[in-house]
Amino acid sequence: MAIIEIENLTYRYPHTSQPALRDLSLQIEPGEFVAIVGANGAGKSTLCYTLTGFVPHFFQGELSGRVHVAGLETKEHPLEDIVLVSGLVFQNPFNQISGAKFTVYDEIAFGLENLGVPREDMPARIERAMALTGITAMAERSPYALSGGQQQRVALASMLVMEPQVLVLDEPTSQLDPLGSREVFAVIRELSREGMTVVMAEHKLEWVAQFADRVLVLADGQLVLSGPPAEVLTSPLLETYHIGQTRYTTVARRLQAENGWPAGQPLPVTLEEAEAGFKAALIK
Amino acid sequence: MQDKLSFYIHRDSPLHRLNPLTKLTLTFSLILMGFLAPGYWTATFIFLVVLLPFSVWGKISPEFTRTTFRLILPLTLFLFGMQSLFYPGGKTVLFSFWIFSVKLEGVQFAYLTASRIMNMVGSFLLLLLSTHPSTLMTALTQRGLPPSLTYIIVSTLQILPQMRNKANTIIDAQRSRGLETQGSLRRRFGALLPLVGPLVFGSLVDVEERAIALEARAFKAKRIKTSLLLIPDSPAQSGFRLGLIALTMLAIGSRLWF
Amino acid sequence: MPNAAARGRAGSSNLDPLSLQMDTDAHRQKIVDRNLSTIFYLPSTIFLSVSIYGLYLWLRKNCMRIHIDNLHFTYPSGVRALQGVSLTIEPGEQVAIVGQNGAGKTTLVRHLNGLLLPSSGTVHIGDWLTRDSSVAKLAARVGYVFQNPDDQLFKGNVRDEVKFGPANLGFTPEQIETQVDEALARLELSEKAAVNPYDLTPTWRKRVAIAAILAMDTPIIILDEPTTGQDYYSVQHLAGLIQHLRQQGKTVIAISHDIDFVAENFDRIVVMGQGRVLLDGPAEAIFAEEEILNSTYVQPPQLARLAGRLDLGQVVYTVDGFLAAYRQRNPAVSPVKPPISGG
Numbered sequence: 057m058a059i060i061e062i063e064n065l066t067y068r069y070p071h072t073s074q075p076a077l078r079d080l081s082l083q084i085e086p087g088e089f090v091a092i093v094g095a096n097g098a099g100k101s102t103l104c105y106t107l108t109g110f111v112p113h114f115f116q117g118e119l120s121g122r123v124h125v126a127g128l129e130t131k132e133h134p135l136e137d138i139v140l141v142s143g144l145v146f147q148n149p150f151n152q153i154s155g156a157k158f159t160v161y162d163e164i165a166f167g168l169e170n171l172g173v174p175r176e177d178m179p180a181r182i183e184r185a186m187a188l189t190g191i192t193a194m195a196e197r198s199p200y201a202l203s204g205g206q207q208q209r210v211a212l213a214s215m216l217v218m219e220p221q222v223l224v225l226d227e228p229t230s231q232l233d234p235l236g237s238r239e240v241f242a243v244i245r246e247l248s249r250e251g252m253t254v255v256m257a258e259h260k261l262e263w264v265a266q267f268a269d270r271v272l273v274l275a276d277g278q279l280v281l282s283g284p285p286a287e288v289l290t291s292p293l294l295e296t297y298h299i300g301q302t303r304y305t306t307v308a309r310r311l312q313a314e315n316g317w318p319a320g321q322p323l324p325v326t327l328e329e330a331e332a333g334f335k336a337a338l339i340k
Numbered sequence: 341m342q343d344k345l346s347f348y349i350h351r352d353s354p355l356h357r358l359n360p361l362t363k364l365t366l367t368f369s370l371i372l373m374g375f376l377a378p379g380y381w382t383a384t385f386i387f388l389v390v391l392l393p394f395s396v397w398g399k400i401s402p403e404f405t406r407t408t409f410r411l412i413l414p415l416t417l418f419l420f421g422m423q424s425l426f427y428p429g430g431k432t433v434l435f436s437f438w439i440f441s442v443k444l445e446g447v448q449f450a451y452l453t454a455s456r457i458m459n460m461v462g463s464f465l466l467l468l469l470s471t472h473p474s475t476l477m478t479a480l481t482q483r484g485l486p487p488s489l490t491y492i493i494v495s496t497l498q499i500l501p502q503m504r505n506k507a508n509t510i511i512d513a514q515r516s517r518g519l520e521t522q523g524s525l526r527r528r529f530g531a532l533l534p535l536v537g538p539l540v541f542g543s544l545v546d547v548e549e550r551a552i553a554l555e556a557r558a559f560k561a562k563r564i565k566t567s568l569l570l571i572p573d574s575p576a577q578s579g580f581r582l583g584l585i586a587l588t589m590l591a592i593g594s595r596l597w598f
Numbered sequence: 599m600p601n602a603a604a605r606g607r608a609g610s611s612n613l614d615p616l617s618l619q620m621d622t623d624a625h626r627q628k629i630v631d632r633n634l635s636t637i638f639y640l641p642s643t644i645f646l647s648v649s650i651y652g653l654y655l656w657l658r659k660n661c662m663r664i665h666i667d668n669l670h671f672t673y674p675s676g677v678r679a680l681q682g683v684s685l686t687i688e689p690g691e692q693v694a695i696v697g698q699n700g701a702g703k704t705t706l707v708r709h710l711n712g713l714l715l716p717s718s719g720t721v722h723i724g725d726w727l728t729r730d731s732s733v734a735k736l737a738a739r740v741g742y743v744f745q746n747p748d749d750q751l752f753k754g755n756v757r758d759e760v761k762f763g764p765a766n767l768g769f770t771p772e773q774i775e776t777q778v779d780e781a782l783a784r785l786e787l788s789e790k791a792a793v794n795p796y797d798l799t800p801t802w803r804k805r806v807a808i809a810a811i812l813a814m815d816t817p818i819i820i821l822d823e824p825t826t827g828q829d830y831y832s833v834q835h836l837a838g839l840i841q842h843l844r845q846q847g848k849t850v851i852a853i854s855h856d857i858d859f860v861a862e863n864f865d866r867i868v869v870m871g872q873g874r875v876l877l878d879g880p881a882e883a884i885f886a887e888e889e890i891l892n893s894t895y896v897q898p899p900q901l902a903r904l905a906g907r908l909d910l911g912q913v914v915y916t917v918d919g920f921l922a923a924y925r926q927r928n929p930a931v932s933p934v935k936p937p938i939s940g941g
Contacts, residue, residue: 506749509744509749512744513742513744513750514750515713515737516711516740516742517750518737518738518766518767519734520732520734521734538748538750541751541752541796542746542748542749545748
């Protein structure tokens with residue numbers, strides 16, 4: 057039973073003439089790690105907002121079709137119900153700090169306070185969220201004194217503490233340095249391994265290739281490709297959608313064009329696949 | 341770099357442990373009594389006999405007296421001087437120079453006003469030095485203050501210093517495009533829009549994102565909010581607050597009836 | 599002889615054949631003299647002109663050399679951000695600066711246009727010492743594209759925004775129009791010139807910010823994290839732009855976390871860590887130093903890592919470089935090979 061079901065979704069922001077998403081249909085199973093790739097403007101952020109209810113409740117506009125997330129039909133439930141089951145983390149770590157709290161610990165508690173969770177229950181949940189995101193040591197520090205990667209992990213913890221069923225991430229590492237990206241991806245991978253359903257919009261294809269169970273390609277508001285990374289990220293159609301490929305794919309494709317790539321060996325998208333493929337090319 | 345606007349100094353003292361509402365009530369009572377209670381020396385009395393000892397009790401007397409000297413004293417001296425010189429009426433001239441004459445009544449009035457203001461600022465200072473803004477706001481929210489208002493006040497304390505960083509970055513960016521920020525008033529005025537424009541527009545973008553983040557944390561949920569922070573209260577304090585309110589009523593009453 | 603010629607000339611109506619002959623001789627001598635001087639003076643004039651022009655060019659080139667000498671910088675908060683950085687960047691070089699956040703990259707480039715002044719040490723932009731020049735003055739030589747375009751956009755339309763910089767620098771109206779048009783065209787913004795920058799998506803706002811600096815026509819351009827948040831198409835476009843700037847002889851300095859982008863577009867890479875320059879050189883030299891790169895959390899490019907796994911023995915970082923090294927190592931895998939039968 058799919059945890060996310062979208063049927064014929066078309067959505068237009070207010071005061072715009074073109075829909076941001078057109079006739080989109082997809083299904084995501086519980087525990088899947090789905091990556092969304094696409095050129096800027098293709099609709100990745102809009103899809104992320106749709107999965108968390110901000111479209112249509114926050115942005116208004118016109119939405120047609122069905123969006124069903126973790127048992128809730130998003131059009132028919134208020135935003136405050138949807139955010140409980142579907143958590144959103146987006147690009148800018150700084151804007152996700154509430155500003156209402158002076159320590160990381162209190163910041164994470166903020167969501168629980170809003171939900172009316174009894175005080176006795178809070179410490180356990182907060183500590184678990186901090187452990188999951190590796191920020192226990194920073195509990196007493198001000199969120200504003202942290203690095204971007206640390207702040208983003210605080211944002212993640214702040215969402216996780218509310219125990220959502222789905223985690224939606226809109227380019228969570230685009231503002232981070234390589235170390236911060238690594239830290240954040242490690243947390244997300246661990247969450248996925250523990251069974252969380254993760255939907256992540258991302259440009260960094262190497263990471264997508266490593267982590268995602270499935271890749272969705274958006275172009276001009278439409279879903280144009282869907283499948284496992286090895287298949288989607290090596291598709292020759294990517295060029296038309298202004299999406300690149302990992303260097304591993306590029307270099308293997310070049311060799312393939314010169315008949316140097318072993319027949320039947322799929323084009324690689326990760327370092328490991330490339331290593332295996334190039335070694336196999338030697339054996340031939 | 342200070343990353344929040346706050347006077348709060350963390351000490352382990354009985355004053356710090358008092359319920360914030362008690363301290364808030366105390367602050368307003370002392371201010372009102374200072375202004376309204378009869379007696380020429382009332383405000384001075386409150387300052388010396390209530391505020392200063394309380395600051396010692398709160399282990400913040402060094403900061404209290406230091407800030408008093410630096411902040412309050414110059415202000416009150418200025419007021420004192422202004423009132424003394426420009427007090428209308430009055431007959432007893434103490435001394436005069438040029439076109440100004442300092443009259444006794446003026447000096448008396450000036451001292452009265454100055455001591456009341458010093459009392460007011462001192463009361464607020466006592467409150468702010470010994471009470472964490474978070475604690476104060478939580479206490480007020482629990483008593484019915486709208487959460488949105490609480491949020492606005494507390495977040496301003498933290499976000500305003502961050503906006504200063506943003507403003508500095510904008511200044512740097514525009515200077516890097518050849519904008520002169522030094523020089524004549526006219527030039528500085530012309531530099532205003534390139535500096536304020538990005539700040540305002542950029543902030544609009546930030547504000548929208550922050551609103552989304554807040555909603556994602558159920559801020560607008562129509563539930564009764566709980567608090568991680570346990571703010572201790574006691575019947576003694578409760579009684580003390582009532583007593584203060586009664587005293588203040590008396591002070592107000594004394595004005596009406598006498 | 600001169601006297602005879604003089605006498606001959608003095609009495610010009612004298613038609614004495616000898617004096618006529620002498621006149622002609624003198625005349626011929628003059629012509630010969632003149633030709634001789636031409637033959638002598640022309641090359642030397644040319645040589646002199648060329649030398650002077652060459653000197654001017656050399657001066658102008660060296661005018662734009664960036665010279666950083668033992669730069670130390672400590673922030674007012676006490677953070678020692680730069681601890682003895684010495685660096686020279688010749689005019690026309692393309693340099694990428696990489697390293698973890700906090701290594702001092704942004705602090706360093708802020709010294710180049712005077713936003714920061716050294717605590718000790720000197721920074722020269724050509725013959726200008728940054729300590730003696732204002733930021734606005736240095737803006738004529740150093741264009742700095744900030745990371746967040748929203749930190750500079752304030753005009754009601756793209757064209758006015760792009761005009762702001764060159765107008766401040768005092769170009770003539772004609773020059774400004776030309777430079778603005780070129781910058782807009784280069785960033786594919788010509789059709790959007792009348793749009794409010796804040797009506798554009800963040801990706802396009804970034805292009806406006808770049809155009810705004812390009813229009814200033816500075817010999818040195820600094821790009822602070824130009825690829826952050828950009829999609830594949832924009833990154834390709836940026837690579838093309840850097841190529842174009844290289845052809846124009848501009849010095850380009852970029853701070854970037856995208857190591858693949860850096861490897862493919864920059865001749866020289868400076869690796870910073872803890873306020874110091876750890877490595878400085880061409881990509882081959884840099885990516886071989888794995889330990890140092892690790893210390894500042896810089897990961898080698900994808901192909902360099904693959905080459906390492908395959909033991910190709912060379913440092914590679916481009917597609918062509920990789921394939922060449924791969925074939926070198928494995929001659930059996932030749933470029934033109936018939937389809938494998940029975941694979």
